[in-house]
Amino acid sequence: MRTHALWRDADHTPGMTHFPPPAEELRLLDLELRQLDARRAQLLHRRAWLVTALQAAAPRSAPAPLAPPRPEASAPRVQNVLLVLGGVLLTIAAMAFTLVSWGHMGIAGRALVLGAVTVAVLAAPVPLLKRGLRSTAESVAGLGLVLTVLDAYALHEVGLADVDATGYLAAASAVLAALWTAYGLLPRTSELRLPLPAALLAAQLPLTLWAVAADASLFGITAAVLVTAGFDAGVALRVPAGSVRITAVIGAYGMGAWGVWAAGWLSWTATGPSAAARAAALLLLAAGIAVTAAWQEAAAKQALGLSVAAGLLTVAALGGTARPVLPEAWTVPVYLVCGIALPAAIWADRLPQALRDGLTRASAAVQGLALLWTLPLVAIALVGPVAWVEQVWSGAPGDVRQAMAVDAPWPPDTETVPVVLATVAAVLLLAARDTAWRTRALTGVLVLAWATALVLPAVLELPYAVGLVALAITTAGALAAAAWIRPSEQPETAEEPSATSTEEPTPTSAEEPAAATATPIGFPAPRTTAAVLALLTSLPLAFLSLTTEAATLTVLAVLTALFAAASWKAHLAPVTAPAGLAYAAGLACAAGAAAGWQPQYVALLVLVVPVAAALLAARLGDARATVPVEVTGALAALLAVALAAAPADLPMLALVLALCGVITAGVAVRPERRSVAYASAALFVLATWVRLAAWDVGTPEAYTLPVTVPALLVGALRRRREPRTSSWTAYGPGLAATLVPSLLAAWGDPQWTRPLLLGLAALAVTLLGARHHLQAPLMLGGLVLALDALHELAPYIAQVTDALPRWVPPALAGLLLLAIGATYEQRLRDARKMRDFLGNMH
Incomplete structure (x- = not known):
């Protein structure tokens, strides 16, 4: 444009x-x-x-024809249903003829009818396959297979009725399996998919039924089942994918599981070396089948699982041979040794990698099951001593086992639990040579060594005092390990810095280089584990010491010293410092009880712990340890308050609250803990109230003025630092804390002293608010003054109201309304002036 x-x-x-x-x-x-x-x-x-032109020129289109209804079933599906239904009906008819109508014909007629029908039905699929009627041929072939079963039944009923039914069934199933296999392999019927799977199903019965017919023992029957499973495995490995392979796999796993369960039960219930050896042979047979299958390329996907199963079966076989000749306590160690020795086969380079990995995992599974067997005893050693809380200083038991179990029964055949724990720890220690698993292996070694030391005194039934010393040494050892173990270095598990990065890694402390962060994610470092184990060991030790007074004082003192000494290590302080303070609080309570002090005096001794916690938190530079230490100190202070409140000694409770206020005030000196000052003020106020209650003071001003005065001072300081602070924020809470309770008390006080003093105080507050243009004092003081004056004039107003005639109040009200209406404009102007005056105040 x-x-x-x-x-x-x-x-x-x-x-x-x-x-x-x-x-x-x-x-x-x-x-x-x-x-x-x-x-x-x-x-x-x-x-x-x-x-418009296009719409006028376009002819009207005829309505679209309706789509034909969609069939609910496809033609092949209808065909298959009809064929299956026809085959089932013919099978039922053949069975009815064989079972019901058989007796109405002679021997020749029977044989002729069944033989002719069977041959005709088995031959019928050939022309059907030529015409392409494959589904029909499959249905007719299935009917023919059923007829062969009926032929076998008829043969037994007619000519072999005296033969043993089980033996005949075994022979018949073998013959039928052979006939069906031959029928399925014939050139003209090889296209049928039903005969070969049916033959494989029939082949599952002969060996087991022959063993039953021959009155074989459970060992023989189990062997027959396992041989059948091996046969199925061989078929599954040799036959290409298809219905035969699927049937063989199902048979192999089903018969194999049945045989393994039976062999395992025979091994576990064997009462002598002979029975154990025969059961072991069965288990080794199953293991051999699994190894052979895992060795084949056709079972590459299942090789790992089969190798694990083979390893477990081998361990069960070898351990089962030694179990009957050893005490019950050594059953688990025997299986454990067999499991540890299992990976020796890995040294053979000819074994496939999947087989070696499977044997390694089987060995790990055996060790894991052995450790599960030790858990109940470890749990008793940890939790059992808690029961001494209900029996404090009731007397030392005879040995550590009685002390740990208290009244609970000791698990039988657990003498070898330390052996199992130590053995697995040794295996992990050897595995720690592998760099990739070094950190995890060392952590596992620490845990297992700790568990061994925890249960060993009880297993050996050491004297009570010796057991306490042993647990104390275990605690000290764990703390030493946590203090002196170097951070693990695992470059392959840590995050590698960028090649272009120029920033240096910042160490957490002088003693903790950046390599400490190289521990695998989600797995604790060895020294962290050692610190936790030390804390766990100290708990049952502390509870065990509750049996006698001397033991309690000694153990708590030792634990306090140990954890306090360990707190000098920066990386241990978040765990050891709170634990040391907690045991110090326990030691204070025990010392006070031993001295015969009453609880309120013991509370003064417990307050030493919050003081120590406040001083320690001020010196700690690590924020990870500061918060746990302060929380522990706060809990100790609450314990002191509870002890002081237990006997209802109000003066002592007031003293304890005041001391807690002093401690929190000292904490509030630190810049990052300024907010603790509110808790300190609340404690001081609460201490004052408790002291006043102890003096039987009922005057509310005695309780409210200790709150009002500090609150007003704080508000004045705040307004000096921040002049824009509202007077409601600075002075409102402090004034309301005294004026409101005093007003409520004045309304119920029949004397004149309290209302007079309250009125004078409210007048002073109102005048101060007006002098300094402050809303809160002016409004609160004026409101309280008005209500106090109303309370004083109420009796006289009531007397005057009773003396006046009834028409006087309405008349006075009318005059008042007239006066208000006459001076409405003046009142509005005065209201505006008052609003402006109040608005200029702060």
């Missing part, structure tokens, strides 16, 4: 740049917009005409 041309010319004029004035440019824009609107209206009009 012209505007575009104008701007284009202005932009491309050589040697000059021309821009029109703003008014001219605005005029050009409006002109172009009007042109665009006109052009758009023209195009819309043309479009509407074209649409």
Whole structure:
């Protein structure tokens, strides 16, 4: 357009740049917009005409024909259903003929009918396959297979009725399996998919039934089952994928599971070496089948699982041979030794990698099961001593086992639990040579060594005092390990820094280099584990010491010293410092009880712990340890308050609360703990109230003024630092804390002293608010003054009201309304002045 041309010319004029004035440019824009609107209206009009013309020229279209209904079942599905149903009906008819109508014909007729029908039915699939009727051929072949079963039954009923039914069933199943296999392999019937799987199903019965018919023992029957499973495994490995392979796999796993369960039960219940050896032979047979299958390339996906099963079966076989000749306590260690020795086969380089991995996992599984067997005893050693809380200082038991179990029964045949724990720890220690698993292996070694030391005194039934010393040494050893173990270094598990990064890793402390963060994610470092184990060991030790007074004092003192000494290590302080303070609080309670002090005096001794916690938290630079230490100190303070409140000694409770206020005030000196000052003020106020209650003071001002005075001082300081602070925020809470309770007390006080003093105080507060232009004192003081005056004038108002005639109050009300209406404008002006006056206040 012209505007575009104008701007284009202005932009491309050589040697000059021309821009029109703003008014001219605005005029050009409006002109172009009007042109665009006109052009758009023209195009819309043309479009509407074209649409109308096309609609008028287009013929009316006939309605679309309805889509045919979708069939609910496809033709192949209908065909299969009909064929299966026909085969089932013919099978039922054949069975009815054999079982019911058989007796109405002679021997020759029977044989002729069944033989002719069976041959005809088995031959019928051949022409059906030639015509392409495969499904029909499969159904007829299935009917023929059923007829062969009926032929076998008829043969037994007619000529072999005296033969043993089990033996005949075994022979018949073998013959039928052979016949069905031959029928399925014939050139003309090899296309049928039913005969070969049916033959494999029939082959599951002969060996087991022959063993039963021969009155074989459970060992013989189990062997027959396992041989059948081996046969199925061989078929599954040799036959290509298809229905035969699926049937063979199902048979192998089903018969194998049955045989393994029976062999395991025979091994576990064997009462002599001979029975154990025969059961072991069965288990080794199953293991051999699994290993052979895992060795084949056709079972590559199942090789790992089969290898694990083979390893477990081998361990069960070898351990089962030694179990009958050893005491019950050594059953688990024997199996454990066999499991540990299992990976020796891995050294053979000829074994496939999957087989070696499976044997390794089987060994780990055996060790894990052995550790599960030790858990109940470890749990008793940890939790059992808690029962001494109900029997404090009732006397020392005879040995550590009695002390740990208290009244609970000791698990039988657990003498070898330390042996199992130590053995697995040794295996892990050897595995720690592998760099990739070094941290986890060392952590496992620490845990197992700790568990061994925890249960060993009870297993050996050491004297009570010796057991306490042993647990104390275990605690000290765990703390030493946590203090001196170097951080693990695992570059392959840590995050590798970027090649372009120039930032140096920041160590957590002087003693903890950045390599400490190289521990695998989700797995604790060895020294962290050692610190936790030390804490866990100290708990049963502390509870065990509750048997006698001397033991309690000694053990708690030792634990306090140990954890306090360990707290000098920065990385241990978050765990050891709170534990040391907790045991110090326990030691204070025990010392006070031993001295015969009453609980309220013991509370003063317990307050030493919050003081120590406050001092320690102020010196700790690590925030990870500061919060646990402060929380422990707060809990110790609550314990002191509870001890002081137990005997209802109010003066001592007030003293304890005041001392807690002093401690929290000292904590509030630290810049990052300024908020603790509120708790300190609350404790001081609460201590004052308790002291006043102890003096039988019932005057509310004695309770409220200790709150009001500090609150007003704090508000004045805040307004000095922040002049824009509202008077309601600075002075409102402090004034309300005294004025409101005093007003409530004055309304119920029949004397004149309290209302007079309250009125004078409210008047002073109101005047101060007016003098300094402060809303809170002015409003609160004035409201309290008005209500206090109303309380004083109420009796006289009631007397005057009774003396006046009844028409006087309405008359006075009317006069009042007239007066208000007459001076309405003046009142509004006064209200505006008062609003402006209050608005100028802070």
